[in-house]
Amino acid sequence: MIGQLDADVVVGYFTGKSILITGSTGFLVLVEKILRVQPDVKKLYLLIRAADDQSAKQRVETEVTGREIFQVLKQKHGNRFEDFIQEKVCPLAGDIMYENLGLPNAKLTVLLKEIDIIVNGAATTNFFERYDVAFDANVMGAKHICQFAKRCNKLKMLLHVSTAYVAGEQEGILPEKPFQVGETLREGTHLDIGSELNLIKDTRRQVKANRFSETAEKRTMKELGLKRAREFGWPNTYVFTKAMGEMLLGHLRGDIPVVIIRPSIITSILNEPLPGWMEGIRTIDSFIIGYAKQALSIFLVDLDLIMDVVPGDMVVNAMMVAMAAHSEEQAQHIYHVTSSLRNPAPYAVLAESGHRYFLHNPPRSRKNGEPMPLSRMRFFRTLPGFRMYMAVKFRLPLELLRLLNIALCGAFSRRYNELSRKYRYVMHIADLYAPYALFKGCFDDTNTERLRVVMANKQQDKSRGYDFGFDTKTIDWDDYFYRVHIPGVVNYLCD
Template identity: 50%
Template sequence: MESSREKSIVDFFKAKTILVTGSTGFLAKMFVEKLLRVQADVERVFLLIRAADAASAMQRLEDEILGKELFKALKEKHGDGFQSFARSKLWPVAGDIVHENLGIQDSNLVNELFKEVQIIVNVAATTNFYERYDVSLNINVLGAKHVLQFAKQCVKLEMFLHVSTAYVSGTERSGLIPEKRLSMGETLRSGSNSCYLDIEAEIDLVEKKKVELQADHNLTPIAQKLAMKELGMQRARFFGWPNTYVFTKAMGEMVLGHSRGNLPLVIVRPSIITSILRDPLPGWIEGIRTTDIFMMAYADRKLQSFPGDPQMTVDLIPGDMVVNAMMATTVAHSKQQSEFIYHVGSSTRNPITYDSLLQCWFDYFSVYPRTGKDGTPLKITRKMNPSIRTTFLIMVYKFLLQVLGLIHFITCGFIFGRLYDDLNRKYKYLKLLIDLFEPYTFFKGRFDDANLEKLRAMMGKEEMFEMDSKHIEWNSYLHGIHIPGILKYECK
């Protein structure tokens, strides 16, 4: 790896042609914005966008990327010339990674990409913990395979950067978790319970399940969808992963590592990505993620108990630090014909506990309460309780539901009907929330980021590409930036 004195990050991207997948997503948008802001002389950035045709792809570029407030600083920098600048650099491409050749129909364009693309940044993914198994396999596994096949045909390719998640290591481990590659067929089950993960067999299983579900005319589309979701969770937990998302991301990594040949490959594994810390727009975020789901349920007084161990570490990392790591690792390993793994998180260098997080939520919402539908403040008077109260609450909900259900049945729905429906919704919501997130809120591991630390040391002080979580002051960030950002951008 070369030091910043020898290879400037900004200079590296000058005159480069780059292909970005998942370009309408949160992380990819930040990557594109940062790239254009620091290196106006990038040659071209092709953005793969799921769309029926070129016109639809262009419309999505305008609405879902350039139309976002994230690009405000860039627009101010270029003034009236912003549109012409953006159109000269950003080239939307209609396609989809679930298909070979990325679903690009224009053969001339495909050949042009093969000849010109030097860097591929694969950010496309479904991050839904409880996604349909077929959808997750198509995007996170077969999608990764298709992007790799495409990359192998790019004659000038210098780097294939793939964004994964730190939790491909699972949530059952404790202590320091190394930046270790996943081998094909590897599972998280050990000892007598160990088994081989046959990815092709999983794909066949899904296809057979789809045929079986479609043949059952007694199943509604919603029931079929639910069955496919449950299949994903069952297979994930059978092999030792907590949910369909991290399970399929792990398989995606296996495919890339196994099939890359001599292609330069960097896999960046962020932990829980949060809003922008510094630039270009502190607090900007798209989508409510993991811990923020609990935060908003607490702020809206829908959840008063925390389903986890308050003393465990929660690994948060601002989105702009992830983007900076993506750019720095691309430069560091350009043309190096090996595979490199980078954890990007905070649990090793600057840990924060769930208890501190809960205290931040209480401090903020006790001063700035949310308002109910009738306009009255939803006053917060206490911190969330630990997990045992949550388990007890579920038992109470279940008991009340059984009693109300019996009365509901006896009276043919005339008594307690609305109360039963409301309680049943809350019970299902709470149960699903706990089932999906308890593996994280009881997680005892810390992600080793030794590789990123070595890279930071070689780079020296690069304020423009800050990626050291040690420099985050958690209370200041959460109170002054992240929580207001969630409320502004996701809870309008």
């Protein structure tokens, strides 16, 4: 199939297909695109965490099809939009942490006969998630999806969304290579996924036996995740558990066709259907929001380093092309949907375009609506430099406040505790995000480039209004940040 790809073949591929999508409340762009370009898709089954199908339906209406990104589709279908959605979209209450995705038997029987394609986008993406929660979604979830896929009678494709950062903090060129079970990023260690599960169960038992408070339990489980991730060389619980999910999928898949897509940092839509649209605050967006509100004056980042970002519509285009390209192949393919190798964007571009954007569109005071004076941000290129600044500027005054508080018999206790908590939070966030702000790796995307080459000049059908481009080389980053992404962040994320 790969040699014959073009936009029409990709669109045609989805005709009459039944697709199960998990994590759709986080991946609206995919749901929208399939429904827009291929109205003859048979059914999109959206697996949603909800008490029952009726609540799942309500979640889909408010969190998926009711969102602004569906405007173009609404216009296209006019007052038939609701009927179209009713006909094509089937919300299912379920959860990938359970075997059979938590689906009742009757429904399972129907789905196993019906499903052609599975897209597993569901994940817990919090870097500092409880280990048990992240393990359930990102490791057991991948396993359950794989087991479900193997039972589907006519499955043609299982596409699993992972992340390029399963590579941890490695430097240099990072290949699109599968993980072997047990592989780690730290020399001299071996990972046993079964033992990790037992460790989680044992820790849960101890926590219960010792009657930990809810807060203490949460902290224990979160710290356990971070500790285990770092033990094996990953910087946080999220990417560690995503890597284990990939390992299980590769190991258990048998001969089902699997595509693993590893995007880097997904940013706002570049082209269609709504440039600038996004949801959820990403690493780099906290910088823009901090600047927009003039609430952040320092930032830990080396401006000369490359931030690897890729617009959400390009990720979805790559996913759809890869599904069509490898349908029914009894193999596993891995794709980095990234930009650092072919069109690197240094953090300096974002800092400059951000400053220029806010000079031209000054942030306004919440109190009186007046434009606020713009102060430039201060950037720290190393964690020790950042820590030193924080110690002098905040830790030292805090220490003085602590002593004063003791001398005045606790008169400033509340203030001290509050400031101390804030300080610890900032340091913790800096610690968690440092591996990304100071990332020195570069994602090889040879596999993805091969798909791009096949699709070159054949990725669009403008007369029908669709585009399957995912070539990050075509992006002028300064223009994208200035004209699309930063206004998008201001519009959709800053309240």
